[in-house]
Amino acid sequence: MGALEHAKTMSREDVLKKIAALEIQESGIHAGPLTAHFDAALAENAEEGTDLAAVAALNNADTDQVLLEVLKNDPEKIFEGLAIAAYALGTEKTVLYVPEAETALAESLADTAAKYQTEVKAEFLNIRENKGNALIHIVTCADLADAFSDAYTPGVYVSVNGGEVKKVAADTKIADLADTEGAKALLLGYRLHQPEDAQLTAAEAGIANGVVRVLTEKDCIVAETEKKLTASRKQSCGKCVFCREGLIQLQYMQKETAEGRGKMEFLDLTKEIGEAMCCSTPCSMGQVSAEIALTATELFGKEYEAHIKKKNCPAGVCASFVNIYIDPKLCSGCEECVDVCPKDCIEGKAKYIHMIDDFDCTKCGKCMEVCPEDAIVQTTGKVPKLPNRLTKVGKFKKY
CATH class of the missing domain: 3.40.50 (Rossmann fold)
Incomplete structure (x- = not known):
């Protein structure tokens, strides 16, 4: 039956x-x-x-x-x-x-x-x-x-780090579901959490959408938050003012911060707009989509401060804070990077030290992948003295 x-x-x-x-x-x-x-x-x-x-x-x-x-x-x-x-x-x-x-x-x-x-x-x-x-x-x-098939067991459906959806007992701890070693943050449902919240149970964590994800030092809180808000903007019907305009403003502030134009007042403004959205919209899109921004700015303010005041992305993710250059000591002038650059922003010819045009470079990293000498360097720090014109390999002395 x-x-x-x-x-x-x-x-x-x-x-x-x-x-x-x-x-x-x-x-x-x-x-x-x-x-x-x-x-x-x-x-x-x-x-x-x-x-x-x-x-x-x-x-x-x-x-x-x-x-x-x-x-x-x-x-x-x-x-x-x-x-x-x-x-x-x-x-x-x-x-x-x-x-x-x-x-x-x-x-x-x-x-x-x-x-x-x-x-x-x-x-x-x-x-x-x-x-x-x-x-x-x-x-x-x-x-x-x-x-009504007499097969019911209480529990919470979860997908850990994008894996298979499974039903787990409500009292299962997040730490038993995911390896949290080296975690910088946890995304549980719609909210970010500190790593110590791995001791929460699946029920306590309020995983309303099934998402359990571990973010490490290689993940940027600002970039991840901007990505989530962009997805919400795309999915929103746009008919409610608080939801539509709130998502626009929240996503804009994250994008500006990730691109090096952030302001410290964005943190207070995020709290004001996000809290208004949570109680002023009729459906879940407005009610919970702001939670990622609210928890990001509340719990990870130092990462925002690094982006805004120090002009630095601690995770090395935000391209605006990353510099890519060709080490003149290591470049062999093989032209491999020139061939793969999608923006044609690498100048060079055989046996000459190649140079990257920062203005057009999108920091896609394709040149780094093909360089046989590992001469292409990505850094958030200071860039050393580089050639300003084509120079034969081994002849650049001002290093």
């Missing part, structure tokens, strides 16, 4: 009692007892006076989308779980949202969706249009299907 068939042998009240007895939680950023989540949805629906639908999706703020693997790995389970949620809520209308870019996935689900009479949409979930519906996380659907 399938999970849905099993659930339908029970009354709605008994289904809800079983969900409560198993202490099944709503997943994502709205974590809490699922029965309370259902009650809140029913109360809102009564106020709106609309036809109730059970709607499954990832949180809008989830730009990593690692939890989408739960759907991809077992679509039938998700559709069954969604249908069970609808039955418990007293409706037959079900809708499944997948991210806008996942049109191929949506098409691949057509047959299963028809079997369960579920509408599948590849688009951003509009919270206003779905007011009065019961919004359920995709992972919650998987838990419901497991519950």
Whole structure:
């Protein structure tokens, strides 16, 4: 007997009692007892006076989308779980949202969706249009299907450093999930943490999007934060002022800092804008996308100070603070670097010391990869005296 068939042998009240007895939680950023989540949805629906639908999706703020693997790995389970949620809520209308870019996935689900009479949409979930519906996380659907197959085990779905998504016990410590030796920071869900927070359990860490990532000294906090905010800007629908304008400002300040034009007042401004976004927007995109910037500036202020005051990226990642030059003592004039430079910004000919034009150089590092003499150096420090015109190999003396 399938999970849905099993659930339908029970009354709605008994289904809800079983969900409560198993202490099944709503997943994502709205974590809490699922029965309370259902009650809140029913109360809102009564106020709106609309036809109730059970709607499954990832949180809008989830730009990593690692939890989408739960759907991809077992679509039938998700559709069954969604249908069970609808039955418990007293409706037959079900809708499944997948991210806008996942049109191929949506098409691949057509047959299963028809079997369960579920509408599948590849688009951003509009919270206003779905007011009065019961919004359920995709992972919650998987838990419901497991519950009525008598296969449910409580836990948290995680992907460690981009690896396979797996369900772990809620009391599992982050230190037992990931090697944190040499860690500079931990990205747990939407927030950055100090390395000592590896002693938190998976439940305590609030990993709403499944992401567990270890950042080392080779990772730049500013660059990583800017990357996350850029992804949020791309995914945001842009209809809410606080979310749209807040993301623009937060991402701009990170970009300016990474490019050497940062200001110390950006830290206070990030706090002001980020906190306003968290409480002034209707969906998870505005509510949690600012958390990466808030935790970055709060916990790693020294790294921002290094970028702003010392004009230095401690991780050596931000290209604006990195210099690449050709060591005239080591260059053999082989022309390998000239051939691979995508910007044609290396001047040189056979048996002459080559020179890099700093103005056009993007610091892509391709020249470093092919140099047989390891003569091309990347540094955040001072660049030594270099030739200013083509000079034969071994003839440059002002070093």
